[in-house]
Amino acid sequence: MECLRCGKEIRGDSQFCIYCGQKVSQCGYDQETQKLAEKLADLEKEQAELEKKKQETLQEEQDLNLKLDNYTRLQKGEYARCRKWRSEPATAREVQQRETEKTAKRTNSKILFLALSMICCGSLFLPWVNVPLFAWIMDYAEVDYPLNFFNMITSLPLLEEGARGKGWIYETNICSALMLDFILFLILMVILLLVFGLCIYELIKHHSELYMYQKVKSASLWGIVCAAGTWLICFFTNLWIQNDFGGEWFRYYGGYINRTDLVLKADSGVWLVLVASVAGYICAKLAEGEDEKEKKKYGDTPLEVTNYDPVLPFRAVRLLIRQSFSFTGYSFTAFLKVMSFMHQSVDMIEAEIHVITNSGHKFVLPAMTFFKPASGKGSEVVLNGQLYGKQLDCNFSDLKEAKIYVRQYAVDRDGSGTDQRIVKESVFSRIIEEGSGFSVDSDFVTEDLKLMRRQYGDSYMKREGSQGENWMCSCGQIYDRKLKNCPLCGKENREAEI
Incomplete structure (x- = not known):
């Protein structure tokens, strides 16, 4: 072992150092060894946290690159039937007239x-x-x-x-x-x-x-x-x-x-x-x-969401409208089911809702905010929000589909150790991101889309196939067909070029 004073090597059973005369204490050596072990453990933990932050930063960079790539594709017109929904001038007039x-x-x-x-x-x-x-x-x-x-x-x-x-x-x-x-x-x-x-x-x-x-x-x-x-x-x-x-x-x-x-x-x-x-x-x-x-009381009215924002890290799947009656009148609660991708969990969505009847008539509801309940976990998240009777003056048996136009949303990294309290603080402190303002309609009719989701999963939005030199995934993401997996939902591309 080494002398604690001069640092020279001495015998393990020595009571004094033969070089400097320092008294040797085994207890001191044990304490020093313990301190060094704790310091080493702290360094390993710090290294693991730095590695985790590195991976999160790399993932954020990949997500950001994917969003920027989506914006670029929007500008080039590579998304089929994509339109900028915020420029609809007739929506406000329809709501005001009704x-x-x-x-x-x-x-x-x-x-x-x-x-x-x-x-x-x-x-x-x-x-x-x-x-x-x-x-x-x-x-x-x-x-x-x-x-x-x-x-x-x-x-x-x-x-x-x-x-x-x-x-x-x-x-x-x-x-x-x-x-x-x-x-x-x-x-x-x-x-x-x-x-x-x-x-x-x-x-x-x-x-x-x-x-x-x-x-x-x-x-x-x-x-x-x-x-x-x-x-x-x-x-x-x-x-x-x-x-x-x-x-x-x-x-x-x-x-x-x-x-x-x-x-x-x-x-x-x-x-x-x-x-x-x-x-x-x-x-x-x-x-x-x-x-x-x-306002016929049907209980729960599920409506398939038939559009999506191609830039967002999630896809709205289904809007469930629940009706209840009390002595003061009707009250409505809306539940929005979303599929979250890119290692992110959606905690809040502020969106404008359009419900469409079988005859094609559209009811535009004022923007409302959905919040994820405390029990909501995983990629399939159901968010709830409150509607009012005067906003739903329509025949529920005639409703066919819904379109969700996201204005703002808040996300949280999955697996990052963030508890629900911190999530709520981040939501109410307005740490949010905005939607792109663009919308793409599904190429399935409502009944076919409902059937596809039942068979292949709720992330289904589009027909898979070639999109020019790229490939379009069922979630709506367009990417280089040389890639084996969709960069958004991770679905395997079996027709990827080898």
């Missing part, structure tokens, strides 16, 4: 429902029932005769006097029956006023179309119930008069009146409530039925 039509429709419905609700509330100022005998009573009370809401309240004290035999009318049973009837009429009127008053308040305050239909339907049903209740009260009162009231004449102060003049009849106010309520219910039901056809 939203204007929807707003006008909701406004017209709201005006109609408000008018019908106000008519029902205004019916309280009109006669609700007609009793010929009560013309004499109202003259005695010095109150205008129409038996509306206010006159019924005014006449209750007079009927109470008659029920106790102190008024002009000597038949207390008739006064008691009329007083009970008027109280029931007033209860129905108060219910009608409260229900339609709340309906008017909700129509003015809220803007949800479905919520508006539900409120009008409920209020209209209450209006029909109040009108029917009025007729039932009149019917049973008249039945009692005919069966239990003795004699053909009824005695009051100053004379007699025929029993037939005691009959209660529903007047114009009740008819107005009935007509307005029935009209409101029918209109709300028709409007809601039309809305149900457009």
Whole structure:
């Protein structure tokens, strides 16, 4: 071993150095050996990290070269049917025109429902029932005769006097029956006023179309119930008069009146409530039925994504729209499945969504952001985002396909040891990349594309084949046909030149 002081070689069992006289300690040598071993381990770890960073840098360089190569091919026109989607001037006009039509429709419905609700509330100022005998009573009370809401309240004290035999009318049973009837009429009127008053308040305050239909339907049903209740009260009162009231004449102060003049009849106010309520219910039901056809609840609606951005390190595969219903209306959640390539995992995508029907009509949805859930791992990632009902005013059974136009996205290196917390911080700190603004459509029709993905994998986008002097992979990547594997997805090219 070596002396720690002079560095010369001495025997292992020596207690002193024969050259410098330094006392030799085996413990010191063990500690020094341990320090050297730890230092060597740190150097090996640092070397491994540097090698890993080197590989990541080389991979980033390859990815960047591939992206630049894709841009070059875009400029040369080597991508078939590739177009610059951001230059579409008609998209904004279509969305604006459709939203204007929807707003006008909701406004017209709201005006109609408000008018019908106000008519029902205004019916309280009109006669609700007609009793010929009560013309004499109202003259005695010095109150205008129409038996509306206010006159019924005014006449209750007079009927109470008659029920106790102190008024002009000597038949207390008739006064008691009329007083009970008027109280029931007033209860129905108060219910009608409260229900339609709340309906008017909700129509003015809220803007949800479905919520508006539900409120009008409920209020209209209450209006029909109040009108029917009025007729039932009149019917049973008249039945009692005919069966239990003795004699053909009824005695009051100053004379007699025929029993037939005691009959209660529903007047114009009740008819107005009935007509307005029935009209409101029918209109709300028709409007809601039309809305149900457009927003029919199918649960999950999967749509194949039939386009892609040739520069991006991922391909959108499928858009799943999930519908749910609550008392506040419909809510929609969108799930976007993507295939991630080039050693990168997609964490966030901001994109504009176009959904297309079987007839070719296109619905353009405002840009939305998809985030990868904490459980999302691997190259096949499902991202979720929130949609709103007014953005999906279409018939879901008629939807055929979707097109995704990526504006921005955030990626994370797979296998780099980055945890979910750091991923979220990188997303919200806006460390993102932008899409190229170009789009290529698949050369498969929607059903064929769905079949190809089911058979050969979700990365399938295009028909493989020669593209000039290059080769086009099924993922849409164009590369030198001399290469054995696709530089994007890694799929083997069996027709590569040897």
